[in-house]
Amino acid sequence: MILADFGTSYCKFLDLSSPGKGPVLTPTKDIPRDLRVDLATGHNGKRFSEHYVNELTALARGGEELIDEDEYVLLDCGSRDIKFVAYRNGELADMGWNVECGASMGFTIELLERYYNLDYDQLPVPDRTFSVTCGVLGMSHIFDAVSSGISEAESVARFVKGIALNAFRFAGLPDTLYLSGGLCDNKLFTQSFPCRLVPLGRFVLLKGLEKIAEERF
Structure with a gap:
């Protein structure tokens, strides 16, 4: 099978x-x-x-x-959407699926790395961020920042952090968050979450x- x-x-x-x-x-x-x-x-x-x-x-x-826990939040960040499930007392208590605000999130992050020839494993988490609710529309923040003199690397890093914070809010601001998806391998993304993050991989x-x-x- x-x-x-x-x-x-x-x-x-x-x-x-x-x-x-x-x-x-x-x-x-x-x-x-x-x-x-x-x-x-x-x-x-x-x-x-x-x-x-x-x-x-x-x-x-x-x-x-x-x-192996009775209470947890699991967030899946894909190329085109984000979704989560939350468990309490060993039972499914809540779930959410966001296609519009998570639109092309993972895809856009991967595209930007290639376009600007960056390595997310080498970029530090920035102190500042952009307010990003959509992967596609959020790119305008990068272009505006670069035009104002901010480096491409810093601008993209702020964008990635903004995406992570948006996903964190969507998942309900948990103290600990389990992460699913290819972005588990993105060091900049995973380190941008303001909580304990446990990457589970893409499978x-x-x-x-x-x-x-x-x-x-």
Whole structure:
């Protein structure tokens, strides 16, 4: 059985028939149009699968498998949206999915790194930030700052910190926040959160699918 998380920028696959083989990461643009998998989630999950699971459901089940706590908040930051699940007393208590205010957030952050030839692992967290509620619209802050004489690196760093703070507020301002998604590998982004942050990597939804497959099939 093949599981897949079809993201906007990257797709994650797991072949349950190969127990020793871990998840495979593939750029979405390289996915064959006639591809079919057994169980999927993600933006294009319905298109490529026999059985589909809602992303919030996959995120919640993945969190249950990876987080050994009764109360926590798990935030997933993707290329095109942000979503969270919150647990209290071991039960799902709240959830949220923001496409508009999280629009192209992860994609924009990745694009800016390439465009300005930056390395987020080397950029320090800035003291100041921009008020950013949308990845695309927020880029105007960068252009204005660069025009005023602020360096490109500093301007982008302020933008990334603004994105992180917006995501933090969306998740409910928790003292501890578990993070899912490719931005777990972005040092500038993860260090911009004003709370204890626990990165879980980009395969949390895939872990949720694995548990669902175990129960259903």
